Amino acid sequence: MLFIPLGATDTIGASCHYLNVDGTGILLDAGVDPDSEGLASLPRLEILDENPGWTVDHVVITHAHHDHLGSLPVLIKRYPRLCVHMTGATRELAEILLPASARLQRRKQQEGTSAHAPLFDEEEVRVVDFIYSTYELNQPFDLTGGSGDTEISGTFFNSGHILGSVGVEIVAKRKAKPVRIFYSSDTNLRHQSIIPGGEYPAPGLDVLIMESTMGADDDATTTTRASEEEKLGKAIQRVISRGGAVLIPAFALGRAQEVVALIDRYKSAGLVPDDVPVYTTGSMRAIAGLYDRTRLTTPRIDPEFEVFGVQQKRHPRSTEGTRASVRKPSIHIAASGMMFQNTLSNRLAQYMLSNENNGIFFVGFAREDSPGGALLEAAENGKKVVLNKERGPQKIKCEIGQFRLSGHSHRDDLLELAESLDPLKTILVHGELEAREWLAGRIREGTSDQQVLLPTVGQPIHF
Ligand SMILES: [Zn+2]
Numbered sequence: 055m056l057f058i059p060l061g062a063t064d065t066i067g068a069s070c071h072y073l074n075v076d077g078t079g080i081l082l083d084a085g086v087d088p089d090s091e092g093l094a095s096l097p098r099l100e101i102l103d104e105n106p107g108w109t110v111d112h113v114v115i116t117h118a119h120h121d122h123l124g125s126l127p128v129l130i131k132r133y134p135r136l137c138v139h140m141t142g143a144t145r146e147l148a149e150i151l152l153p154a155s156a157r158l159q160r161r162k163q164q165e166g167t168s169a170h171a172p173l174f175d176e177e178e179v180r181v182v183d184f185i186y187s188t189y190e191l192n193q194p195f196d197l198t199g200g201s202g203d204t205e206i207s208g209t210f211f212n213s214g215h216i217l218g219s220v221g222v223e224i225v226a227k228r229k230a231k232p233v234r235i236f237y238s239s240d241t242n243l244r245h246q247s248i249i250p251g252g253e254y255p256a257p258g259l260d261v262l263i264m265e266s267t268m269g270a271d272d273d274a275t276t277t278t279r280a281s282e283e284e285k286l287g288k289a290i291q292r293v294i295s296r297g298g299a300v301l302i303p304a305f306a307l308g309r310a311q312e313v314v315a316l317i318d319r320y321k322s323a324g325l326v327p328d329d330v331p332v333y334t335t336g337s338m339r340a341i342a343g344l345y346d347r348t349r350l351t352t353p354r355i356d357p358e359f360e361v362f363g364v365q366q367k368r369h370p371r372s373t374e375g376t377r378a379s380v381r382k383p384s385i386h387i388a389a390s391g392m393m394f395q396n397t398l399s400n401r402l403a404q405y406m407l408s409n410e411n412n413g414i415f416f417v418g419f420a421r422e423d424s425p426g427g428a429l430l431e432a433a434e435n436g437k438k439v440v441l442n443k444e445r446g447p448q449k450i451k452c453e454i455g456q457f458r459l460s461g462h463s464h465r466d467d468l469l470e471l472a473e474s475l476d477p478l479k480t481i482l483v484h485g486e487l488e489a490r491e492w493l494a495g496r497i498r499e500g501t502s503d504q505q506v507l508l509p510t511v512g513q514p515i516h517f
C-alpha cells in the first residue's frame with residue numbers, strides 16, 4: 055500500500071492525496087489552493103506520472119469547500135474513466151459551486167485581474183456532473199479498481215464540519231485480515247449551531263490520515279464553544295450600541311450559515327436589537343437555501359431551524375451602496391473568511407478600519423500569510439496593515455477580535471480522536487508545520503506504539 059500527498063500538507067491548500075491499495079488507485083479529495091490561480095492552484099497530479107503503476111480509478115470528495123473540491127473538473131478531464139464519490143448534499147453544493155468557480159475564473163481573465171486561463175468552463179462542469187455517485191452515511195460502497203485484486207469498500211461518516219461533509223473509511227478485504235484506513239478530512243467532534251459533531255469508525259485502524267488545522271492554537275484548551283459564543287455576542291452588542299458596523303469574514307459555505315444561526319440567537323436573547331440589518335451575499339444565500347432544503351435529510355442539531363427564517367438583506371452591489379451600508383449600525387457576513395484580496399470581506403474591511411466604532415470579528419481559521427492573518431497580527435502589535443497591495447498600509451482604528459468558533463476541532467479534540475481510533479500509523483496533513491509538529495509530539499508522548507508521520511507533498515509513504 056502506498057500514500058502520496060499531492061497538496062495541502064503544511065498549508066490549507068489544494069487537498070488531494072493518493073492512495074494505492076493493492077493496485078486500486080484512490081484519490082482523496084480534489085481541491086485547489088484558495089490563494090493561487092491557474093495551474094499553480096492545482097494539486098501536483100504530475101507526480102503520479104512518475105510510475106505507470108500509480109493508476110487512478112476513484113476520487114472521493116469529502117466536502118464541497120474549494121480546497122477539497124475545486125479541481126475535480128480538471129481531474130475528470132485528466133482521467134476520463136474516473137469514478138467520483140460523494141454525499142448527495144455535496145453533489146448539490148458542487149452543482150452550485152463549480153459553475154460559479156468557472157464563471158469567476160472567466161470574469162477574472164476578461165477583466166484582466168488574472169493572467170491565467172480558466173481551468174474549466176461552465177459547460178464542462180455541467181456535462182460531467184451526472185457521473186457523480188452519491189451515498190448515504192454509514193452505508194458501504196464499492197471502491198475496487200479495474201486493476202486491483204483486492205475487494206475494497208468505502209463508508210462515509212458525518213464529519214461535523216459543514217453540510218454534506220464526511221470522513222471516509224476505506225477497507226481492503228484482504229483474506230488474512232482486512233486493512234482499515236480512515237481519512238478524517240476537515241473534522242469537528244463537537245456540535246456547531248446547525249451541524250452536529252462528527253462520528254467516527256470503530257477503533258483499531260491500520261492508518262489514520264488526519265487534518266491538523268488548529269494544532270498550533272494553544273488557547274483552545276482554556277475556551278469552550280459556549281464561552282466563545284457569549285464573547286462574540288457581547289462584542290457585537292458593544293459595537294452596535296456605539297453606532298458601529300460589524301464585519302464577520304466567513305467562508306460562504308458553512309461558516310456563514312452557522313454565523314446567521316448565532317445572530318438569530320443573539321437577537322432572540324435581546325443582545326442585538328431586532329431591527330439591526332444583517333447583510334449576506336449571493337453565494338451564501340444560494341447555499342443557505344440548500345441548507346434549508348436538506349434540513350430533514352442530513353445531520354442537524356435542530357431540523358426545525360431554517361437559515362432563511364432569519365431576516366437578511368442582500369449586500370448592495372455598487373461600491374457606493376457598500377460604503378453607505380457600513381456607515382450605520384449593521385452586521386455584515388462576507389466572504390472570504392481569510393479576507394483574500396479582491397473579495398468582499400477584504401473591501402469592507404478597507405472601508406471600516408478607520409472608524410473606531412466598528413468591529414471586525416474573525417470566527418474561523420485565518421492562515422498566517424493571508425490578509426486576515428496579517429490583520430490579526432498587525433492589530434495585536436499595534437502596526438499598520440496591508441489588505442490591498444495597491445492601496446498600501448492602513449492604520450487600524452476599529453476593534454479587531456478573534457473567536458474560536460471554527461468548523462475544525464481544536465487540538466485537544468484531535469489528540470483525543472487520534473488516541474481513541476488507536477491506529478498503527480497516523481499521517482498528519484492539512485495544517486501548518488508548527489500545528490502538525492505539536493500534534494505529532496503529543497501523540498508520540500501519549501501512545502508508545504503509534505507511528506506518526508508528517509509527509510511533504512510528493513513524499514510516498516509505504517505501508
Ligand atoms: Zn473544509
Ligand SMILES: [Zn+2]
Pocket residue numbers: 066069119121122240484
Ligand atoms: Zn480544508
